[in-house]
Amino acid sequence: MHLVVLGLWHLGSVTAACMARYYRVSGLDFDELVLAKLRGGHAPLHEPGLDNLLAAGIASDHLSFSAEISVAATADVLWVCYDTPVDVDDRSDLDWVHTRLARVLPCLRSGTVVLISAQLPVGTCAQLAKQHPALHFACSPENLRLGKALEAFEKPARIIVGVSSAAARTLLEKMLAPLGAPLVWMRTESAEMVKHALNSFLALSVAYINEIATLSEMIGADAQEVAAGLKSDPRIGARAYLGPGGPFAGGTLARDVVTLSQLGITQHLPLALIPAIKESNDRHRGWAFRKIQPALTEIKQPIVAVLGLAYTPNTSTLRRSAAVELCRQLLAAGMKVQAYDPLIRTTDAEHHDLSLAPSAADAMQGAHAVVICTEWPEFRDYPWPTLIASMAQPVVIDANRLVEKSVASVAGLVYLTVGRP
Numbered sequence: 001m002h003l004v005v006l007g008l009w010h011l012g013s014v015t016a017a018c019m020a021r022y023y024r025v026s027g028l029d030f031d032e033l034v035l036a037k038l039r040g041g042h043a044p045l046h047e048p049g050l051d052n053l054l055a056a057g058i059a060s061d062h063l064s065f066s067a068e069i070s071v072a073a074t075a076d077v078l079w080v081c082y083d084t085p086v087d088v089d090d091r092s093d094l095d096w097v098h099t100r101l102a103r104v105l106p107c108l109r110s111g112t113v114v115l116i117s118a119q120l121p122v123g124t125c126a127q128l129a130k131q132h133p134a135l136h137f138a139c140s141p142e143n144l145r146l147g148k149a150l151e152a153f154e155k156p157a158r159i160i161v162g163v164s165s166a167a168a169r170t171l172l173e174k175m176l177a178p179l180g181a182p183l184v185w186m187r188t189e190s191a192e193m194v195k196h197a198l199n200s201f202l203a204l205s206v207a208y209i210n211e212i213a214t215l216s217e218m219i220g221a222d223a224q225e226v227a228a229g230l231k232s233d234p235r236i237g238a239r240a241y242l243g244p245g246g247p248f249a250g251g252t253l254a255r256d257v258v259t260l261s262q263l264g265i266t267q268h269l270p271l272a273l274i275p276a277i278k279e280s281n282d283r284h285r286g287w288a289f290r291k292i293q294p295a296l297t298e299i300k301q302p303i304v305a306v307l308g309l310a311y312t313p314n315t316s317t318l319r320r321s322a323a324v325e326l327c328r329q330l331l332a333a334g335m336k337v338q339a340y341d342p343l344i345r346t347t348d349a350e351h352h353d354l355s356l357a358p359s360a361a362d363a364m365q366g367a368h369a370v371v372i373c374t375e376w377p378e379f380r381d382y383p384w385p386t387l388i389a390s391m392a393q394p395v396v397i398d399a400n401r402l403v404e405k406s407v408a409s410v411a412g413l414v415y416l417t418v419g420r421p
Contacts, residue, residue: 001175004028004075006104007082007097008035008065010317011117011142013043014149015081016065017050020057022178027065028072030100038065046316046343049150072107077175081142082118086320090254090278091262094120110134113168117142119195119252121259125188129164136168139188141195147314156181162191196263199256200274205241206248207280213244213419214284223419224401244419245400246373247284249311249322254278285322288371288397289329291416295395296368302335303392305367307360308374309341316343318351323373327354338363342376361387369395375402385410 001023005016008029016027029035034044041055057063072078080101085093097118105114105128113136116125125137139162144152159181163169169185176183186194209230213223223244231238248254257278264271296302311321318324327337331353339354340363347354357363360379364370364387372379384406388394395414396407407413 001076002026002074003077003079003175004072005079005081006072006101007080007118008038009044009083010047010146010149011083011144012081013038013054014047014050014144014153015079015117016063017053017057018150018153019079020053020060020063023062023175025057025063026071026075027063028067028069028104029065030067030103032067035065035067046314047149048147048314053150069104069107072104073109075108075112076171077113077115078104078108080114080116080118084119084255086251086255090251090258092119092121092255092259105132105135108135111136111167113138113171115140115172119255120192122189122192122196122263124192125162125164136163136165136171137188138163138168138172139191140172141191141198146312146317154179158182158184160184160186160191160194162186162188162194164188196256196260199253200260200277202241203248203253203257203277203281204273206243206253207277207284209242209244210247210284210287210418211280216244216419217421220421221419226419243400246287246418247281247322249285249320249325251320254281254320285325286329287418288326288373288399289333291397292330292335292369292371293333295397295414295416296335296393299368299393302369303367304330304335304337305357305360305363305370305391306330306337306339307341307363307370307372307379308376309339309344309354310374313374313376318344318347321373324351324354326371326373338365338367341374342378361390364388365390367391368393369397372396372398372400372402375400379403380406382406388413 003019003023004026005012006028008027016025019025037044041051041058043050082097085096115138117140125139129137141160159176161172161183209227212226216223227242227244230236230242231240261275306327309323311317311319327339330337338357340357340360380403388410394412397416399418401417
């Protein structure tokens with residue numbers, strides 16, 4: 001079986017590398033810089049274990065990369081894996097994906113299965129099927145997590161697959177068999193809706209518990225204890241997305257909330273709950289900034305250390321990072337920011353305004369407050385009493401309680417977290 005993976009950023013490079021264990025895989029992308037890195041066995045962004053897997057696929061001759069659409073001419077499956085861009089309002093740039101896909105579809109053989117995992121709105125497969133009746137369109141919503149993508153891809157709890165033909169189902173059943181996961185079959189529109197609905201439900205859970213946390217801060221409850229009580233109810237469950245802390249960021253969850261909100265508008269259906277998810281989360285994005293301001297009111301030229309800039313641990317991407325947003329809020333308020341992230345040593349043109357420290361110790365030296373943004377596990381192991389002693393003022397703002405136990409012994413510390421007075 002010959003697979004062609006179209007789009008080779010995070011989703012595509014993970015998909016291509018993992019499937020090359022079982023099949024001949026051609027990665028197709030029109031960005032030569034991305035292709036150059038991949039040909040050298042390097043992913044376009046950091047993902048634990050991915051570079052080794054890419055190198056192994058290349059060495060075995062099961063994996064190759066190209067910008068030539070002719071590689072798709074012999075594909076049994078074209079797997080569309082573009083990471084759909086979003087704008088500052090979390091709206092998907094659909095034209096960006098459709099323009100690239102349109103370059104490839106005319107090259108496919110009749111009967112080729114086009115499997116879409118890129119985040120595109122409900123109705124995409126049906127629309128494409130009308131335009132290209134000789135092809136079979138299917139949908140399998142991506143289910144990766146930055147920093148844990150290989151595990152998520154290779155050991156999924158289940159795989160959602162939407163198809164509109166028996167031929168597509170037969171071929172995809174064979175293709176996905178090596179992953180060993182239960183396949184949940186449905187129509188393409190349902191599979192497309194699953195992704196929107198799942199991400200929006202997770203976003204709702206995050207926004208909900210953070211609103212409970214905001215109330216808890218005011219009345220003396222501890223939202224983490226409240227969350228434990230909720231999870232103990234079997235109707236909710238221990239793995240529910242109910243962890244009081246920072247807002248959801250990165251654009252992934254917000255994109256689907258916005259997509260469903262816009263779908264309601266186009267269908268002339270008033271929605272109350274779904275649009276409110278983003279409104280609630282947007283308010284919560286200002287939590288850390290709201291806590292810093294009163295803590296530093298007596299300081300003429302405040303210095304704030306920000307630990308963790310990446311959108312999530314074990315990745316180097318700054319895309320839609322809440323930490324970057326906070327840094328810019330602090331700078332606009334006249335504060336000096338000293339930032340540190342274990343994986344980010346230099347910044348690109350888009351983030352040239354961020355001042356990077358070579359270490360956490362350098363970032364915290366002389367600071368009046370430190371904000372723990374990204375939950376890097378190594379932060380827990382830092383010598384916190386020593387680091388705090390080097391600060392001008394011992395204020396720690398830790399939305400997700402990452403270092404709570406590590407700083408508990410520090411006398412005179414002001415420790416601020418989400419959901420507790």
